[in-house]
Amino acid sequence: MDTTRPSIARVYDYSLGGKDNYDVDRAAFEQIQQIAPAQGDVSRMNRRWLHRVVRYLAGPAGIDQFLDIGAGLPTVGNTHQIAQQENPDAKVVYVDNDPVCNAHGRVLLEQNENTHFISGDLLEENTLLENKNVLQYLDPDRPVGMILCGLLHHLDDDLDPPGVMSNYISRLPAGSYVAITNFYDPADENPELHDLSKRLERAFTEMGLGSGWYRTREQHLEYFAGLELISPGLVELEDWWPAGPATRPRLPEERLVAGGLGFKPRVENVRLHSVIGNA
Numbered sequence: 001m002d003t004t005r006p007s008i009a010r011v012y013d014y015s016l017g018g019k020d021n022y023d024v025d026r027a028a029f030e031q032i033q034q035i036a037p038a039q040g041d042v043s044r045m046n047r048r049w050l051h052r053v054v055r056y057l058a059g060p061a062g063i064d065q066f067l068d069i070g071a072g073l074p075t076v077g078n079t080h081q082i083a084q085q086e087n088p089d090a091k092v093v094y095v096d097n098d099p100v101c102n103a104h105g106r107v108l109l110e111q112n113e114n115t116h117f118i119s120g121d122l123l124e125e126n127t128l129l130e131n132k133n134v135l136q137y138l139d140p141d142r143p144v145g146m147i148l149c150g151l152l153h154h155l156d157d158d159l160d161p162p163g164v165m166s167n168y169i170s171r172l173p174a175g176s177y178v179a180i181t182n183f184y185d186p187a188d189e190n191p192e193l194h195d196l197s198k199r200l201e202r203a204f205t206e207m208g209l210g211s212g213w214y215r216t217r218e219q220h221l222e223y224f225a226g227l228e229l230i231s232p233g234l235v236e237l238e239d240w241w242p243a244g245p246a247t248r249p250r251l252p253e254e255r256l257v258a259g260g261l262g263f264k265p266r267v268e269n270v271r272l273h274s275v276i277g278n279a
């Protein structure tokens with residue numbers, strides 16, 4: 001483990017108030033906070049979104065196997081805890097490529113026989129859907145809830161994130177869902193927020209972390225190609241089925257993350273979902 005440079009997983013852990021981080025990670029995050037003082041709230045908002053989408057998938061949508069890629073360090077309210085509240089038999093496979101997650105994930109996340117942690121990379125050849133460790137636990141012929149929260153914005157353009165997603169989506173069984181959150185650049189829709197997103201992007205990419213790309217709505221929509229977007233579509237996170245009415249105005253940095261849930265239709269479901277998911 002390299003503790004001389006910040007790691008995405010440890011910086012994010014610090015932003016959530018966790019303890020698995022070093023001075024170098026804390027310093028990196030504090031530089032971000034100079035531009036966006038409430039960036040810790042942004043991380044917590046991202047976790048709340050994850051909870052809502054997993055609750056929906058494991059509950060009404062009936063998904064009982066999850067692949068959470070770029071899972072990060074264990075924190076309060078992990079995917080398996082939410083999913084297994086809805087369905088105790090739901091299986092969850094976590095994957096991360098950071099060694100610190102690997103060490104802590106096994107110990108803290110593998111709490112029951114339906115929960116597993118695998119060290120792996122989103123970018124591995126033939127995708128994680130063909131990784132033999134993943135296939136030990138997930139049935140590749142049945143619908144999967146694939147989760148990529150806060151991950152794709154750490155992939156440089158050179159790595160072709162839409163191409164990566166298209167490869168996964170083509171291999172997912174029909175009836176699967178893909179949940180994605182990412183840093184968002186509102187571009188012409190809001191020049192002030194666009195400016196803030198570019199300042200944050202420079203801070204993330206130039207100050208040791210090396211990644212943290214704010215992408216436009218069009219770029220985000222490319223990740224869902226081949227899927228139907230479930231209502232309300234691709235939106236600011238707190239606009240995606242919030243848990244209740246807002247208790248305060250949304251802060252600028254909280255408007256710079258977008259999320260959406262895509263569905264790979266079964267032939268007989270195409271009509272139903274195009275009606276309810278027409279966003």
Ligand SMILES: C[S@@+](CC[C@H](N)C(=O)[O-])C[C@H]1O[C@@H](n2cnc3c(N)ncnc32)[C@H](O)[C@@H]1O
Nearest residue numbers: 008009012070071072096097098121122149150
């Ligand atoms: C910002 S954290 C998000 C954690 C969690 N998904 C959440 O939303 O709360 C991003 C995670 O993605 C992991 N990651 C980055 N690139 C990855 C890759 N190519 N394959 C697998 N994991 C990756 C990092 O190690 C980090 O733990």
